[in-house]
Amino acid sequence: MGTDLSLSPDEIRSRLEALRSRDLPTHGGRTLAYVYDSGLATADAIGREVLASFSSTNGLDPTAFPSLLAMENDLVGIAGRLVDAPDGFAGVVTSGGTESILLAVLAARDGRPDVTSPRMVLPTTAHAAFHKAAHWLRVEPVFVDVDPVTKRAVPEAMAAAIDDRTVLVVASAPSYAHGVIDPVEPIATAAAAAGVRCHVDACIGGWVLPHLRATEPAQLPWTFAVEGVTSLSLDLHKYAYTPKGVSILLHASAALRRPHLFASARWPGYTMLNTTAQSTKSGGPLAAAWAVVHHIGGDRYVDLARTAREATLALAAVADGIPGLSLAAQPDSTLLALTTDEMCDVFTISDEMLARGWYVQPQMRFGDLPATVHLTLSAATAAASEQIAHDLADATAAAREAGPAHVPAELVAMATSIDPATLDEATLTGLLTLAGLAGEAGELVLPERMAPLNAMLDALPPEVREVLLLGVVDRLVRPTG
Numbered sequence: 001m002g003t004d005l006s007l008s009p010d011e012i013r014s015r016l017e018a019l020r021s022r023d024l025p026t027h028g029g030r031t032l033a034y035v036y037d038s039g040l041a042t043a044d045a046i047g048r049e050v051l052a053s054f055s056s057t058n059g060l061d062p063t064a065f066p067s068l069l070a071m072e073n074d075l076v077g078i079a080g081r082l083v084d085a086p087d088g089f090a091g092v093v094t095s096g097g098t099e100s101i102l103l104a105v106l107a108a109r110d111g112r113p114d115v116t117s118p119r120m121v122l123p124t125t126a127h128a129a130f131h132k133a134a135h136w137l138r139v140e141p142v143f144v145d146v147d148p149v150t151k152r153a154v155p156e157a158m159a160a161a162i163d164d165r166t167v168l169v170v171a172s173a174p175s176y177a178h179g180v181i182d183p184v185e186p187i188a189t190a191a192a193a194a195g196v197r198c199h200v201d202a203c204i205g206g207w208v209l210p211h212l213r214a215t216e217p218a219q220l221p222w223t224f225a226v227e228g229v230t231s232l233s234l235d236l237h238k239y240a241y242t243p244k245g246v247s248i249l250l251h252a253s254a255a256l257r258r259p260h261l262f263a264s265a266r267w268p269g270y271t272m273l274n275t276t277a278q279s280t281k282s283g284g285p286l287a288a289a290w291a292v293v294h295h296i297g298g299d300r301y302v303d304l305a306r307t308a309r310e311a312t313l314a315l316a317a318v319a320d321g322i323p324g325l326s327l328a329a330q331p332d333s334t335l336l337a338l339t340t341d342e343m344c345d346v347f348t349i350s351d352e353m354l355a356r357g358w359y360v361q362p363q364m365r366f367g368d369l370p371a372t373v374h375l376t377l378s379a380a381t382a383a384a385s386e387q388i389a390h391d392l393a394d395a396t397a398a399a400r401e402a403g404p405a406h407v408p409a410e411l412v413a414m415a416t417s418i419d420p421a422t423l424d425e426a427t428l429t430g431l432l433t434l435a436g437l438a439g440e441a442g443e444l445v446l447p448e449r450m451a452p453l454n455a456m457l458d459a460l461p462p463e464v465r466e467v468l469l470l471g472v473v474d475r476l477v478r479p480t481g
């Protein structure tokens with residue numbers, strides 16, 4: 001290989017264009033997960049401009065780049081007002097929902113040095129970021145089943161799971177998987193009675209639900225107005241429609257935030273002083289978020305939220321009437337989860353939707369909760385909701401015609417017998433080969449249609465799914481050249 005990596009700007013542009021040709025579209029409303037599109041070209045333009053102009057600034061030291069500190073404090077103030085934060089609240093801007101959740105769990109754990117083997121109580125529908133936090137921070141997760149019909153956390157069961165090792169209780173507003181708001185009031189009351197922190201994960205709902213309050217007075221309460229809520233996460237890179245890399249973690253007081261602030265003067269370099277997980281951090285995403293939030297402004301966020309919500313309700317009503325399809329739960333926000341009867345499966349529907357130009361996200365079964373198709377609707381999707389409904393009916397009819405994806409029983413039996421703790425590379429390669437995922441040289445080959453693979457994974461216990469998918473990702477993320 002030559003050592004000269006340099007390309008001309010035109011070559012770079014054309015290479016990137018080629019690389020992006022297989023990516024999902026980020027705009028236009030056809031990607032119903034991962035991306036959020038306001039449909040406002042001027043908001044996108046100012047976001048991109050500011051992202052670029054602040055990309056080299058560094059949030060490592062707030063005295064070196066005071067502009068970043070000013071914008072962070074402004075955004076935290078706006079977010080706090082949106083979710084009824086009490087006087088004396090404090091917050092930070094993080095890189096995303098997962099970082100906000102990791103910090104909330106860290107603060108809860110380290111806020112209770114008296115508890116030597118900490119636990120957190122969470123509904124089975126809480127976002128997997130809490131599982132990562134549990135794993136990284138060695139906080140034992142105590143999972144509580146949700147109501148099988150509403151898919152909401154069951155407050156009595158949550159309360160019963162709290163014990164003297166519990167450092168945190170979690171609720172979602174709404175949950176990602178089913179788009180429903182947990183009954184935060186009784187959950188936070190139970191946590192407060194036990195002297196335990198209660199975190200509301202409003203990563204996906206935090207910038208949309210407050211804007212729906214005027215038209216939906218019956219919305220379940222979930223903000224700091226609920227007694228006992230001690231922290232709350234809300235992502236700007238979701239429904240504030242900002243470029244990626246920005247979430248906010250709020251605490252009811254600065255004292256509650258204190259355990260995740262970090263300083264180290266025990267080396268001969270600069271005193272490292274961090275409020276979040278990152279140390280050097282680009283000011284680009286923060287500044288872009290500040291710009292987009294102030295460009296869109298309060299009234300337009302209300303319009304965008306209502307547009308997305310109305311489209312969600314309209315699509316929910318139509319989808320529920322499509323033969324073979326039904327709502328997994330009544331949506332409380334702008335997310336839809338649909339499930340099927342036994343004539344077809346969600347994985348084939350997802351493939352059929354992709355063939356029609358829509359990305360919808362298959363979600364696997366967990367415990368008694370069935371597999372679902374997930375749709376995140378943003379404002380820009382709304383205009384297309386009739387077309388989505390039409391294509392969803394078509395895709396479901398095609399999936400019924402084809403029948404559920406075939407899952408080879410011997411492969412499932414073999415995979416199910418795996419002990420994830422002792423699975424070696426050779427067995428894993430053998431399994432991937434049997435599943436049709438390995439090429440001639442053992443390299444990973446992903447199929448065009450994902451349904452057979454997803455249906456097989458769906459039939460396996462979650463811990464086996466995890467170990468197989470880790471094997472896949474390990475093979476995918478390898479250096480080229």
Ligand SMILES: Cc1ncc(COP(=O)(O)O)c(C=O)c1O
Nearest residue numbers: 096097098127129176201203204
């Ligand atoms: C409810 C909820 N919590 C947490 C997260 C994690 O956020 P991120 O992907 O930004 O880390 C998400 C992402 O969709 C979410 O919907």
